[in-house]
Amino acid sequence: MILGIIGVGLMGGSLAMAAREAKLFAEIIGADNSEANLKTACELKIIDRALSEADLIAISDLIVLAAPVEAIKAITPRLVGAKNSAVFTDLGSVKSAIIAAIPAEIRDRYVAAHPMCGTEYSGPKAAFATLYKDRIAVLCDSEKNSLNALRKVENLFLSIGMRIVKMPARDHDRHAAFISHLPHAISYALANSVLSQEDKGSILTLAAGGFRDMSRLAKSAPSMWLDIFKQNREPLLQAFKIFTAEMASLEDDLKNGEWESLESAMKNANALHQIFN
Amino acid sequence: MILGIIGVGLMGGSLAMAAREAKLFAEIIGADNSEANLKTACELKIIDRALSEADLIAISDLIVLAAPVEAIKAITPRLVGAKNSAVFTDLGSVKSAIIAAIPAEIRDRYVAAHPMCGTEYSGPKAAFATLYKDRIAVLCDSEKNSLNALRKVENLFLSIGMRIVKMPARDHDRHAAFISHLPHAISYALANSVLSQEDKGSILTLAAGGFRDMSRLAKSAPSMWLDIFKQNREPLLQAFKIFTAEMASLEDDLKNGEWESLESAMKNANALHQIFN
Numbered sequence: 001m002i003l004g005i006i007g008v009g010l011m012g013g014s015l016a017m018a019a020r021e022a023k024l025f026a027e028i029i030g031a032d033n034s035e036a037n038l039k040t041a042c043e044l045k046i047i048d049r050a051l052s053e054a055d056l057i058a059i060s061d062l063i064v065l066a067a068p069v070e071a072i073k074a075i076t077p078r079l080v081g082a083k084n085s086a087v088f089t090d091l092g093s094v095k096s097a098i099i100a101a102i103p104a105e106i107r108d109r110y111v112a113a114h115p116m117c118g119t120e121y122s123g124p125k126a127a128f129a130t131l132y133k134d135r136i137a138v139l140c141d142s143e144k145n146s147l148n149a150l151r152k153v154e155n156l157f158l159s160i161g162m163r164i165v166k167m168p169a170r171d172h173d174r175h176a177a178f179i180s181h182l183p184h185a186i187s188y189a190l191a192n193s194v195l196s197q198e199d200k201g202s203i204l205t206l207a208a209g210g211f212r213d214m215s216r217l218a219k220s221a222p223s224m225w226l227d228i229f230k231q232n233r234e235p236l237l238q239a240f241k242i243f244t245a246e247m248a249s250l251e252d253d254l255k256n257g258e259w260e261s262l263e264s265a266m267k268n269a270n271a272l273h274q275i276f277n
Numbered sequence: 278m279i280l281g282i283i284g285v286g287l288m289g290g291s292l293a294m295a296a297r298e299a300k301l302f303a304e305i306i307g308a309d310n311s312e313a314n315l316k317t318a319c320e321l322k323i324i325d326r327a328l329s330e331a332d333l334i335a336i337s338d339l340i341v342l343a344a345p346v347e348a349i350k351a352i353t354p355r356l357v358g359a360k361n362s363a364v365f366t367d368l369g370s371v372k373s374a375i376i377a378a379i380p381a382e383i384r385d386r387y388v389a390a391h392p393m394c395g396t397e398y399s400g401p402k403a404a405f406a407t408l409y410k411d412r413i414a415v416l417c418d419s420e421k422n423s424l425n426a427l428r429k430v431e432n433l434f435l436s437i438g439m440r441i442v443k444m445p446a447r448d449h450d451r452h453a454a455f456i457s458h459l460p461h462a463i464s465y466a467l468a469n470s471v472l473s474q475e476d477k478g479s480i481l482t483l484a485a486g487g488f489r490d491m492s493r494l495a496k497s498a499p500s501m502w503l504d505i506f507k508q509n510r511e512p513l514l515q516a517f518k519i520f521t522a523e524m525a526s527l528e529d530d531l532k533n534g535e536w537e538s539l540e541s542a543m544k545n546a547n548a549l550h551q552i553f554n
Contacts, residue, residue: 116485135485165482175480178471183491186463189523191546194455196519203452204552205442208393208412213490214460219550222543229531229539240528242473246466247524251517254506262506266499269468273496275481 003028003156004060006053006075008041010119011091012066013127016046018160021129031056033071041124057082062152065090068227073101080106087149089113089156093176094231095140095169108146111153114138114172115162116180120219133161140169177235182243184217184225185236191218280305280433281337283330283352285318287396288368289343290404293323295437298406308333310348318401334359339429342367345504350378357383364426366390366433370453371508372417372446385423388430391415391449392439393457397496410438417446454512459520461494461502462513468495 003025005012009032016028030047032038038050057063057079065072069092079088080103088110092098095112102110117135119126137157142150154164167175194203194215207215229236246265253262280302282289286309293305307324309315315327334340335358342349346369356365357380365387369375372389379387394412396403414434419427431441444452471477471492484492506513523542530539 116483118485118487136483138483167479171476171479172483175476175483178474178480179483179488180485182470183467183487185527186467186491186524188543188546189520189527190460190463191549192523192542193459193516193520195545195548196523197455199448199452201552202444202448203455206393206413206415206449206452206456208395208457210395210460210494211456213493214463215549216490217487218543218546220543222540222547225543226536226540230536233531237528237531239470240524240531243466243470244521244524244528246469246473247463247517247521250462250466251514251521254510254514254517259503259507263499263503265469266465266495266497266502268472269465269495270499271472272468272492275478 001025001061002059004031004051004056004063005029005047005066006031006056006063007066007068007071008032008037008047008124008127009066010122010124010126010131011115012064013041013044013046013124014129014131015064015066015091015160016041017127017129018132019156022159024156024159025062029056029060037124044124044127046124046127053078054081057086059083061086062156063088064156065092068092068224069094069098069231070227072098073231076101076110077103079103079110082106087111087152089153091115093180093228095138095172097231099141099169107144109149111142111145111149112140112169113153113157114140114176115157120216122221122224130161132157135162137162137164138172139164139166140172142166173232174235174238177232177239181228181232181236182239184220185229185240186243187215187217187220188225191215278302278338279336281308281328281333281340282306282324283308283333283340283342284344284348285309285314285324285401285404286343287399287401287403287408288392289341290318290321290323290401291406291408292341292343292368292437293318294404294406295409296433299436301433301436302339306333306337314401321401321404323401323404330355331358334363336360338363339433340365341433342369345369345501346371346375346508347504349375350508353378353387354380356380356387359383364388364429366430368392370457370505372415372449374508376418376446384421386426388419388422388426389417389446390430390434391417391453392434397493399498399501407438409434412439414439414441415449416441416443417449419443450509451512451515454509454516458505458509458513459516461497462506462517463520464492464494464497465502468492 008030031053285307
């Protein structure tokens with residue numbers, strides 16, 4: 001079995017490293033539209049060899065699209081050139097937009113996935129073998145998949161230590177908007193709030209763990225996140241609306257001295273303690 | 278020298294543990310209006326013995342107020358009962374409001390401080406000796422202090438591994454609003470955004486590192502943070518205004534498909550990389 005990974009950055013590179021440790025494949029090959037990334041992935045022995053995208057598609061048994069969402073949408077039509085037995089998956093953060101781009105003739109062999117992990121860094125040098133360990137892989141609209149394709153993709157994720165959750169793409173996109181895309185937007189906005197201040201250097205001198213955590217996501221790659229925001233626009237706008245209302249409520253309480261209401265909102269947020277550690 | 282700590286929770290308890298390791302004091306004593314906390318602090322040998330607040334004030338050489346901001350304001354008038362040689366400091370997150378409450382007769386001996394550290398946990402059981410290590414202690418309006426008082430308080434913070442930054446209380450309060458108080462408010466609002474959704478359980482299943490970081494502060498103690506918000510109301514409202522405008526700008530870009538503007542905002546936020554690690 002040959003594993004072909006298109007996009008050998010943080011996500012694709014880490015997947016290659018984890019799959020190698022799991023010894024599932026005879027060979028792990030990679031393609032990337034960045035020659036530099038591809039070279040680095042070879043040098044670091046993340047992949048066994050580098051191929052063109054077309055050659056990779058032609059010979060791989062399992063193909064993983066580990067590119068930004070718009071690039072994944074552009075690649076999917078070209079997967080019809082793969083072997084008839086080949087199975088496909090992707091690691092894109094938005095699922096409805098990607099699923100809509102899958103050609104009908106390979107729909108049953110394409111398992112739409114989203115591993116809930118990542119870091120604020122990108123590129124093959126940021127890759128590490130344990131990125132996926134103990135994290136959740138969401139599989140979307142999997143009732144459209146053949147059992148064979150589903151088993152192969154599930155095996156890949158299970159063998160690198162992931163747990164699997166299945167849900168409709170529409171639910172995934174709404175959930176991801178709240179749990180991942182909105183937090184990124186907030187982090188960018190918080191960073192810019194401070195960076196727009198004349199005395200930002202002096203302000204940042206005081207930054208400790210809280211600000212560090214809250215601004216970490218603001219270091220993420222803009223090109224990738226612009227893409228995610230674009231492709232999940234409606235669910236994200238909905239999440240913005242709800243968050244903005246929560247902020248406005250805190251602000252009103254603060255402005256009007258509504259201390260009981262303000263404390264009650266904080267106590268309510270504390271409930272996260274109980275249901276999420 | 279006797280170190281007296283009023284409030285033996287996370288901050289006061291950790292200070293006691295660090296000061297003990299630094300071997301600066303013959304004895305470390307504690308007071309707390311929670312009998313339970315005081316008992317725990319004794320049992321865990323965080324303090325050598327427990328006293329009433331009045332007795333502690335009467336015999337201590339260096340008194341640290343490690344209580345919530347409103348409690349600190351209430352205690353400061355009673356410090357006039359201390360020895361004439363006694364020196365005072367506090368660990369409150371808001372400085373202007375506290376400084377306004379210091380009696381004139383002890384103003385030169387009261388060094389207003391804010392160590393930039395903490396966790397989302399509270400109480401003596403959450404205390405640990407390295408909380409202050411390598412963190413910043415902000416001293417405010419220190420030109421009002423006698424050199425003797427300043428040296429004693431600086432020695433305390435330096436000996437437990439802190440760096441010292443001095444600035445006017447007004448600047449500190451504005452900076453702290455951006456770097457600490459606003460992030461807490463955002464975290465509470467983000468947590469409530471998710472918790473208000475009917476399918477919150479399903480949404481939280483997908484939570485990974487990003488959401489974990491962004492929602493950690495929402496686990497902080499409401500009573501303490503209500504107090505901080507109250508006492509730093511104007512600078513915090515100002516920070517709210519700036520953050521809200523940044524969020525509205527991202528939202529407008531997303532709504533109107535202004536992708537260049539959206540990407541440019543993200544790239545701008547990335548600058549945090551360069552000036553803050």
